[in-house]
Amino acid sequence: MRLVLSVLLLIMCSLTLKAQVLTAEDSLAAGLVARSQSTVLSGYGEARYSLDTKQKNATASLSRVVLFVGHKFNNKISLFTELEVEDALVVGQAGDEDESGKGGISMEQAFVKFNLTPTTYLVAGLFIPRLGIINENHLPTTFNGVDRPFLEQLIIPSTWREVGVGLYGGIAKLPGLNYSVSLTNGLNSSLFSNGSVFRNGRQLGSAATGMGLGLSGSLLYYFGHFRLQTSGWVGGSTATSKRVADSLQLNHGAFGNPVMLAEINGQYSHQAWNIRAIATAVSIPDAYNINKAYANNTPKSAYGAYAEAAYDLMWAKHQGAKSFWLFGRYEYLDLSAKMPSIGLQNPANRQQYIVGGITFKPIRGIAVKADWVQRITGEPNPDLIITPFPQRVPYYTSNGFLNLGIAYNF
Secondary structure (H helix, E strand, O other): HHHHHHHHHHHHHHHOOOOOOOOOOHHHHOOOOOOOOOEEEEEEEEEEEEEOOOEEEEEEEEEEEEEEEEEEEEOOEEEEEEEEEEEOEEEHHHHHHHHOOOOOOEEEEEEEEEEEEEEEEEEEEEEEOOOOOOOOOOOOOOOOOOOOOHHHEEEEEEEEOOOOOOOEEEEEOOOOOEEEEEEEEOHHHOOOOOOOOOOHOOOOOOOOOOOOOOEEEEEEEOOOOEEEEEEEEEEEOOOOHHHHHHHHHOOOOOOOOOOOEEOOOEEEEEEEEEEEEEEEEEEEOOOOHHHHHHOOEEEEEEEEEEEEEEEEEEHHHHHHOEEEEEEEEEEEEEEEEOOOOOOOHHHHHHHHHEEEEEEEEEEOOEEEEEEEEEEEEOOOOOOHHHOOOOOOOOOEEEEEEEEEEEEEEO
């Protein structure tokens, strides 16, 4: 907690700015900066096939299609929007016996950007704070593997967006050092769940309730072929009125029942090599009270890390215009590292993932992917199993998955 607060204090005290940071996600809206037209259409998407080798079952899905629409009002003010459809079908066709689909429609981002100076900007609306590697920069053509890394699904819940304001800039006296600080709405602890920490408690700008606020900040440093970042988030999770919170014996206010997250990551990219690593930890000090109110087995802490190395076999001939990446990644997660006294520990939340595969990019903006995922966990706690045998699907502590995917962005 002290580390997170120290980072946030340093960010808020840094007032001398140098340069904006452009990520691959900004490529969706690069036309707003480089081109003369006022409105830009862009987008990305991905489809996948996954084979569960133990269950002898497969799934195929159009995971997501995102449409970006941006508008440049003038050189100072621009609008950025992303509309996402997940898993293809949201509502069945007329006459179908089952009218509901498995997918969903949501706004991934919708914010106005104000260029305060040529080197700093403010955003306001629904936006994605700079946390971790994938959250802010989540184009499917920019990471290896058919799925996003598991750490950045289960601990840093990408893509995590909320309603608020954010300030981005750089520090002139230290070239390459950039910062961000943002204030958004908080979380909803009634929706926390075992095995996904606070992921289900994100409110995602959907009529967020309660007085809870979220304060986040990051320091990002570029030097040579390295990109180093540390970031933190602290926010309240009592998404209800004071009267209801009092009846549930939950703390109220902007940072009532706080959730704290800290992460540090680094990337090295030069010619044929790309290496990245990240470590993160979450603390929920009032997990006892949350469990007493909602009985959702919220952990007091969770942590995880991963490291990945990738090599481009086609670099010598194509210098990135066309690429064929071989990669390997190891992840370790403990999603319930510490439980409150009224919680139930679940060894299945101690997880390892060994991932290896390829990413072929015939041109920029297209990625064809294949990987193998070996998942290794502890045995599930039988006290947490609701569906008894024989209806319960067998659980394998070691299981392999073959995944194929294709992704695009333009």
